[in-house]
Amino acid sequence: MPNWLKSCIKLTTKEKRVSKKCTRHLQPDIPRAPPFKGMDITFLGTSSGSPTHKRNVSSLVLHLVTGEQWMFDAGEATQVQIRHCRTASMGRINRIFITHMHGDHIWGLPGLLSSLLIGIEECNQLHLYGPSSLDEWIKSTIRMSRTILPRNKLVFHPLDARQKGHFVIVDDDNYTVHACPIKHTIPCWGYVVEEKKTKGNIDAAKLTLMGIAPGPIYKQIKDQWDQDLIVLSDGIVLDRKSIMSEPKEGRKLVILGDTCDPSNIQEISMDANAIVHECTLPESMAHLSRQRGHSTATMAAKFASKIRAKSLVLNHFSPRFCDDTLRKELDLASRHYKGNIILASDFGIFQVAPNKSKSVG
Ligand SMILES: [Zn+2]
Numbered sequence: 001m002p003n004w005l006k007s008c009i010k011l012t013t014k015e016k017r018v019s020k021k022c023t024r025h026l027q028p029d030i031p032r033a034p035p036f037k038g039m040d041i042t043f044l045g046t047s048s049g050s051p052t053h054k055r056n057v058s059s060l061v062l063h064l065v066t067g068e069q070w071m072f073d074a075g076e077a078t079q080v081q082i083r084h085c086r087t088a089s090m091g092r093i094n095r096i097f098i099t100h101m102h103g104d105h106i107w108g109l110p111g112l113l114s115s116l117l118i119g120i121e122e123c124n125q126l127h128l129y130g131p132s133s134l135d136e137w138i139k140s141t142i143r144m145s146r147t148i149l150p151r152n153k154l155v156f157h158p159l160d161a162r163q164k165g166h167f168v169i170v171d172d173d174n175y176t177v178h179a180c181p182i183k184h185t186i187p188c189w190g191y192v193v194e195e196k197k198t199k200g201n202i203d204a205a206k207l208t209l210m211g212i213a214p215g216p217i218y219k220q221i222k223d224q225w226d227q228d229l230i231v232l233s234d235g236i237v238l239d240r241k242s243i244m245s246e247p248k249e250g251r252k253l254v255i256l257g258d259t260c261d262p263s264n265i266q267e268i269s270m271d272a273n274a275i276v277h278e279c280t281l282p283e284s285m286a287h288l289s290r291q292r293g294h295s296t297a298t299m300a301a302k303f304a305s306k307i308r309a310k311s312l313v314l315n316h317f318s319p320r321f322c323d324d325t326l327r328k329e330l331d332l333a334s335r336h337y338k339g340n341i342i343l344a345s346d347f348g349i350f351q352v353a354p355n356k357s358k359s360v361g
């Protein structure tokens, strides 16, 4: 690590504690987070192009049941926003997804990476997904600022702009993430995060009535949660539906980068629980949407309706908007979409409600 950085940010554990204590009183008045619902989004920046006095540039953090926090885009001063935030935490971020190379989505990344990988909040391994040119940009920025990032800690997953359809970029025990190119003025991607199905609950009362007492046998039953018939080690066969609630369908969340036409991602976004869609232009500039590569609230509403999304969260607002003009745009959009429409705000939290599981039949 270069000396300039070492002397500034490499703190001892005791120094970190003192630093946290000293800066706590500097936090702006940010509302407390509601009880966690397992798929919550904290918006760190909701302005497009440049920050305003109320909004920073693009970034959001997705909080997951696993305790992981995934970041989508990292505009300038994103790490300052995290420091002010009650929910997002530098030490928990293990994946960063970048939608495209425009500055309002990436200019906070080099500083953030340096803090995450060699600084105050060290993480074990960080996965970074984004356009292939991102790798070169990061490397040259890091090199020219005479910083050295530990090689094995940062894993870069380049997205190929020549690939037309969607493709899987994360597939673990709990989640699948698809990336898909969407139309903007430069190569840009949208992401679909899907929770995997989760086990149903055992009806212990019913099993006891059947003479099956709680014990290791419950594990045998639980392990076969995705089968129609459950076969126990003594040969007894049980109808799963009569002793377990249905497996719970996972949630689907669509997070788009800047776009004037996301139709490419439509197929994998169908029936999403929520979509985060940009809203850069006012309706009066709708005729410029293709040329600018951006959307109006009405365009976002039409797409949310097309994919039958339960909620539409609008973000990436032009600095030309004020609260009043945004409300007018929202009124226009609500004519084209019957679900919830939410206007994102910095430090605002949106919770993707869990799907309901069907009870034992
Ligand atoms: Zn942008």
Ligand SMILES: [Zn+2]
Pocket: 100, 102, 184, 258
């Ligand atoms: Zn852009």
